[in-house]
Amino acid sequence: MTTGTDRAVHGIEDIRAAVATAKDAGRSWAALGARERRAALLRWKRAMAGRxxxxxxxxxxxxxxxxxxxxAEVLLTVVHLDWAARNARxxxxxxxxxxxxLSVHQRALLAYRPLGVIGVIGPWNYPLYTPMGSIGYAIAAGNAVVFKPSELTPGVGVLLxxxxAEAVPGHADLLRTVTGPASTGAALAGADGPTGVDKIAFTGSxxxxxxxxxxxxxTLTPLLAECGGKDAVLVAADxxxxxxxDAIVWGAMGNAGQTCAGVERVYAVASVHEELCARIVLRARALAPGDAYGPLTLPSQxxxxRRHVEQALADGGRAVLGGPDTSQTRTVGPVVLTGVPEDSPAVTEETFGPVVVVNPVRDMDEAVxxxxxxxYSLGAAVFTRSRAAGLAVAERLGSGAVSVNSVLGFAAIPSLPFGGAGESGYGRIHGEEGLRAFGAPHSVTVRRFAPAVDLTSFATPRARAARAVELGRKLHARF
Structure with missing residues (x-):
């Protein structure tokens, strides 16, 4: 095990040293050809799969x-690393x-250059998969990384x-891990002064x-922030x-509900609401907490x-499964609530536990x-027998990702970007956008021949330039 000695508290000087070392390693990594980087990352991927x-x-x-x-978390991680390695070039x-x-005489070229050193601050709920959505893509983009895992899961960061280092020994310092409490993450972000990082990728509240x-x-350091969600499932009458x-119970109770894009709200058309609740309860009641899912990782959660459940009941909601007594230990039994007012904390705040609110709505318009x-605006799901109708509803939803007739379908597809807006944060990981998030656009033009009228030269007669500008104006006014 690697957890017993992974409780070191790294301060600002440790972080600056790690960033400096990573920056040196990053220069040689960026200088490698794209094929060499791909081969190295695929070696790492195979090593992770083997371990x-x-x-x-x-x-x-x-x-x-x-x-x-x-x-399953390890599998998702290597799937994303594989995609990033194979698609970065x-x-x-x-x-x-x-x-x-207007610029037909110029050849226009675009590429993305590495930013330098990316500081990644990871969460505890998915301590490998979630930060690797930044780490793997950042390294594939040619960057070095300094990773600060959650203080609850430091061993994962150390092992990573x-x-x-063992899979890519010639570039061992490209990924450095620093450990410690929240103050270590704050220092990495620059709270105690500049550290030299070129971007921060953060996951948390x-x-x-x-x-x-x-x-x-x-220090005008750019930030990518993934801050959780209050994801909804919309269930049509058909x-x-x-x-x-089945999907709602898995999305709400899986990982003890500690999933940023997990299911916390359900809006079912009134004609099927009661029957849906019964089927949810039937499946949730069959779960064995401690086997189907584990305890709440963070004790304070x-x-x-407990507060969300108690307040939901006080506000007029009803527990059709479980209740306040269900949450007496950190291994919380499933809780299914219904009729909860929309301004109750169980509906408005992230619960991050095995609790789901199932409320009736008039129609899908009200559900949207x-x-x-x-x-929050992270993920959502739509259930309907009509794929066309499901897609139409998905396009109306403001969340960053939507699954039709499944939940969290987007999480396992590495070509799709992931992220949200509002309280869910900003920026995207995964997919092409996830790779570009860790690169700086670099634009180049190459003059191919002299234009008929050179608008970038004082040698061009003013009248001739004016005629060319007027011709261009007329063309754009007409077409």
């Missing part, structure tokens, strides 16, 4: 999640773009850096994100209720779960309105 049980053991030991969940490499009629953003602002119930009323 899946070791990674899963550390994840389970530190987070409390069952081994089967931990192994295509997405970021130099390519020709249109010059337009060690696995990279909106409140902490604001503090990180304030620290980054002092939906397959068995499929919807138990108070949040209620789903989008949240301050």
């Amino acid at each position: 899946a049980d070791e990674f899963a053991e550390v994840i389970a030991a530190e987070s409390g999640k069952p081994p089967h969940d931990a192994r 295509r997405v970021l490499g130099r390519r020709r773009v249109s010059s337009g009629l 850096a060690r696995s990279f 909106p409140g902490t994100a604001r503090k990180v953003a304030a620290a980054c602002a002092a 939906a397959d209720l068995d499929a919807a119930a 138990l108070d949040v779960v 309105e209620r789903a989008d009323a949240s301050a």
Whole structure:
């Protein structure tokens, strides 16, 4: 195990030293050809896949999640790393773009260059998969990384850096891990003065994100922030209720509800609401907490779960499964609530526990309105037998990602970007946008021949330039 000695508290000088070392390693990494970087990252990917049980053991030991969940997390991680490694050159490499009629004499080229050193501040709920959405893509884009894992899961970060060093020994310092409490993350972001990082990728609560953003602002360090969600499932009158119930229970109770894009709200058309609730309860009641999912990783989260449930009942809601007594220990039993007012904390605040609110709505229009009323805007799902109708509803929702007839479908597809807006943060990881998030656009023009009328030379007669400008104006006014 790697967890027993991974409690070092790194301060500002440790962080500056790690950033400086990573920056040196990053220069040689960026100088490699794209093919060499791809080959190195695929070696790392294969090594991680080969050590899946070791990674899963550390994840389970530190987070409390069952081994089967931990192994699934490792699989998702290597799938994303594989995609980033194989697609970085295509997405970021130099390519020709249109010059337009006015600049037809110029060849226009666009590429993305590495930013330098990326500081990644990771969460505890998915301590490998979530930060690797930044780490893997950042390294694939040619950057170095200094990773600060959650103080609850430091061993995962230590093992991750060690696995990279062993798989890519010539570039061992490209990924450095620093450990410690929130103050270590704050220092990495610049709260104690400049560290030399070129961008911060943060996952955590909106409140902490604001503090990180304030620290980054002092040095104009760009920030990518993923801050959680209050995701909704919309269930139409024609939906397959068995499929919807199965997905809702998994999305709400999986990982003990500690999933940023997990299901916390359900809006079901009134004609099927009661039957859907019954099917959700049937499936949720069959779960064995401690086996189907683990305990709440953060002890203080138990108070949040209990407060949300108690307030929902006090506000007029009804518990059709579980209740306040369900949350007496950190291994919380499933809780299904209904009829909860839309201004109750169980509807407006992120619960991050195995609790789901299932409320009736008049129709899908009202479902969309209620789903989008949240301050969070991360993910959502729609259930209907009509794929066309499901897609139409998905396009109306304001969330960053939507699944039709499944939940969290987008999380396992590495070509799709992931992220939200509002209290869910800003910026995107995964996919092409995730690679570009860790690159700086670099524009180049190459003059191919002398234009008929050179508008960038004082040698061009003014009258001739004026005629060319007027001709261009008329063309754009007409077409």
